[in-house]
Amino acid sequence: MTNVDQARAALGARLRELRRDARLSGIDLASACGWHSSKISRIERGKQSPTEDDLARWCDAVGNPAVLDDLVASLRNLRAMYLEWQRTVAAGHAHRQRQSIELEGQTKFIRWWVPDVIPGLLQTEAYARAVLTACIAVTDGRNDLDEALTARMQRQRVLRSGRRRFHMVIGEWALYRTVGDNTVMLGQLDHLSETIAHPCIRLGILPLTAEYRLPATNFVIYDRTQVLTETVSAELTITRPSEIALHEKTFATLAEQAAYGDEARAMIAAAAERRR
Numbered sequence: 001m002t003n004v005d006q007a008r009a010a011l012g013a014r015l016r017e018l019r020r021d022a023r024l025s026g027i028d029l030a031s032a033c034g035w036h037s038s039k040i041s042r043i044e045r046g047k048q049s050p051t052e053d054d055l056a057r058w059c060d061a062v063g064n065p066a067v068l069d070d071l072v073a074s075l076r077n078l079r080a081m082y083l084e085w086q087r088t089v090a091a092g093h094a095h096r097q098r099q100s101i102e103l104e105g106q107t108k109f110i111r112w113w114v115p116d117v118i119p120g121l122l123q124t125e126a127y128a129r130a131v132l133t134a135c136i137a138v139t140d141g142r143n144d145l146d147e148a149l150t151a152r153m154q155r156q157r158v159l160r161s162g163r164r165r166f167h168m169v170i171g172e173w174a175l176y177r178t179v180g181d182n183t184v185m186l187g188q189l190d191h192l193s194e195t196i197a198h199p200c201i202r203l204g205i206l207p208l209t210a211e212y213r214l215p216a217t218n219f220v221i222y223d224r225t226q227v228l229t230e231t232v233s234a235e236l237t238i239t240r241p242s243e244i245a246l247h248e249k250t251f252a253t254l255a256e257q258a259a260y261g262d263e264a265r266a267m268i269a270a271a272a273e274r275r276r
Contacts, residue, residue: 004236007078009046014071015058016044022062032061049078092144093136097151103222104158108165111221111251115171115206117179118188121156122168122195122203127188128152130180162200169204169251169258175271182275189272193265204258205267211257216250224248 019029019040026044030037033054042048050058052072059068100120104110112119118127132148158164175192178185196203219229227238227247238244259267 008049011074012044012046018062018064029061033057092142093132093148094144094151097148101155104155107222109223110166112168113216113251113254114218116173116177118174119168120152121159122192124188124191125153126184127179130184165200167202169206169254171206172208172267175268186272186275189268193268196265204255204260205264206254206258213253214250216254219247221247221251
């Protein structure tokens with residue numbers, strides 16, 4: 001069960017308590033709200049998220065309007081955890097990049113794991129353009145490529161702040177997966193090799209032959225306050241301490257297996273030589 005599922009289930013359990021405290025059956029409550037009784041069951045079991053109007057009707061029916069504000073706050077927090085990409089990029093990809101600028105600017109220590117592409121903060125302009133072009137095509141968002149590219153490159157200013165630290169681990173496949181074309185990739189690999197000497201960045205590469213120890217999709221840990229992870233359809237924000245701790249443990253395992261320094265630079269050089 002994800003943190004989104006758990007939050008929805010917790011909200012449902014709270015609503016069930018309110019109904020029982022009012023000594024109402026599910027059928028009674030459904031009748032008072034003008035709903036089918038199955039809707040009550042789905043909401044209480046966390047299978048369906050209520051709307052804010054649903055919450056208002058629920059509170060009126062159980063005679064407890066005082067808890068409405070807290071319930072609405074819980075619902076809005078639930079919505080913030082799971083943002084479908086179509087909603088996220090509705091205002092354009094540049095808007096999403098500017099959100100990252102704000103978040104990264106507030107963070108002192110960023111840990112980043114990505115298995116198949118180069119992290120945004122380490123991308124060359126040509127590589128970033130190819131990535132954003134693909135993202136805009138698949139999400140059907142507003143085509144603001146040039147504006148989004150400018151914002152993504154502006155994000156990299158955070159790397160010039162000596163107050164912040166970055167530990168990034170990428171999969172070796174990211175060195176070989178073609179983004180753009182060979183020219184784009186060669187430029188990106190050269191830039192990545194130079195990054196190894198950056199004083200604020202610890203860059204590790206997880207070898208293709210590394211032992212499988214745990215499942216791990218892409219994620220970014222911001223200090224110890226939140227984790228962002230991307231799925232095909234949505235971006236998840238994780239704030240529960242136990243889940244953040246699990247991501248920290250996962251990152252530590254991946255980082256332990258990664259190659260650094262001259263070994264990492266040799267892996268990058270081998271990928272570049274193969275393209276040449």
